[in-house]
Amino acid sequence: MAPRIWWDNATIDATFSRQFAIGNLPPRGIERLDQILGFGEDLANDTYWDWIEKKARKVFLILVELGLADQIFGLIDDSYDDEDLPIALDHVWRLKLTPARDEQTDLKFYLRQFHYLLKPLRRGDHTIYQDHEIIPLELPNKKHTDKVVLPNQPGKVFNRRQIALGPGRFSEEDLFLEINNIKELQNAHLLSYWASYTYRNHGYILFTPATEFSLRSLLTTTPSCLKTLEKKVRRQTVMHWILCLVNTVCFLHEGGRAHGNIKPSTVRFSTDNRVFLSDFTRLHGEALDTMTDKEKISFDKEAYDYSAPEKWYKPIWSLPTPSDLADGAALPLDPKAGDIFSLGCVILEILSFLLKKQGRPFAAHRATKRKSPGRGGAVLDASFHKNLEQLETWMTLLDDEASKKDDPLFQGFPPMLHAVTEMLAFDPLERPTIMDVQAKMREIITEMCGIPERHHMQQHDSGDIGMGPPQLSLSLLPTSFSNNTVSSTGDGTTGPPQSGNDNTSNILVNIQTTNGATRPGNEFARVGG
Secondary structure, X not given: OOOOOOOOHHHHHHHOOHHHHHHHOOHHHHHHOOOEOOOOHHHOOOEHHHHHHHXXXXXXXXXXXXXOHHHHHHHHHOOOOHHHOOOOHHHHHHHOOOOOOXXXXXXXXXXXXXXXXXXXXXXXXXXXXXXXXXXXXXXXXOOOOOEEEOOOOOOXXXXXXXXEEOOOOEXXXXXXXXHHHXXXXXXXXXXXXXXXXXEOOEEEEEXXXXXXXXXXXXXXXXXXXXXXXXXXXXXXXXXXXXXXXXXXXXXXXXXXXXOOOOOHHHEEEOOOOOEEEOOOOOOOHHHOOOOOHHHHHOOOHHHHXXXXXXXXXOOOOOOOOHHHHHHOOOOOOOHHHHHHHHHHHHHHHHHHHHOOOOOHHHHHHHHOOOEEOOOOOOEEOOOXXXXXXXXXXXXXXXXXXXXXXXXXXXXXXXXXXXHHHHHOOOOHHHOOOHHXXXXXHHHHHHHHOOOOOOHHHHOOOOOOOOOOOOOOOOOOOOOOEEOOEEOOOOOOOXXXXXXXXXXXXXXXXXXXXXXXXXXXXXXEEEOOO
């Protein structure tokens, strides 16, 4: 019989039978099956077959694999059964599997027994495996160890993350703390915890669902699963992604959490074109020890490019009080406001993708006026936070391109670009909350773009949130920069960030109606050119 890998209870029950036993025993062994056991008062009428069938199926199957099926009778005479497994390596010799002690045979039995003692991974559970235990999972593609399938979950593929445990790394206590922190965090558009296990000084986390590509790769190459969609469906699918991402960040913020790592590589997609956010916990990608040491210490340029400006500067958003100065107090960063900025960057990438202007052209446009010194000459800085003025001109370009399209979907571009402008405000205090963003995006996509709202988009509704008070102007840039701070206005107060470039007009403004209210579909207008 060829070795089997997944000897779970279902496989054992499906394989084991009297006919199977007869087929693997010599004639003398077959005759002994129906002999009465010679021990045990409570087993006066039991036969060897009764013992094997009721108590020693796993032991018998192991012996069959080793070509020693007839040794089952001696083990039964010594009262061995499945409850004795696993048998320690230094005790296997007591089984007397061979006439003379054979350490190689003993080792084979010792290792093989773990194939019949599987501990299946189950949803919501953490399992601890010992060194020689068999972990019941497989790699669909051996080149990609981050995806696994489980025999007890047919048809499902999971993302697996590996985390090194030990001094200077994660401790087991840290691992369990992180697991308990995220295991109940389940959302239709989050790469959510499914199960976990520890094995040989490593922790492993299974997330679901498995994803196939990221926004980062999408900006370079359109996958076939998206490319094959009819044009209108493809455009609507991409626009749906925006609201799904907004809803997911809303879910996190309403639960008192911030994502803290929104960038194209953490926006993931499945083969059926559903979008997911990943890497919202230390148990995601940043903790992978499959990275080389060089990669671990290298600068994360993508995180730099898409993170909020306050992560890299120390701005003063209001004049400090004397007590603040005396205490040396600094305004704490708001990670939720940082999420809004990063999400705005991602949405702008998606809108650029819809107009086929994503990737290098956008990055090159951002970096045209910004170079950072470095070895070998100036290095282009294409970060969003360093090139806010360039973002304004880029959005003007997108606005003009969208106005040339006949598809009603593009009617939503002006208000959506306006919403992104608010999200990309330099001052974190000027950015909208995620609930405001959610209300705006939902109204734009469903009413102005004419895209029906899908059921999963209705989750985490924050109630009837209006579009906010009309604003006469918006700008991404602060009043001025001085030693990485924002200076106050001339009258001694600090105002909202405003552009100092008269040649770059604000892309979108709210137009107030006569009664001071705004009407959906009429509150946005293009200005400048």
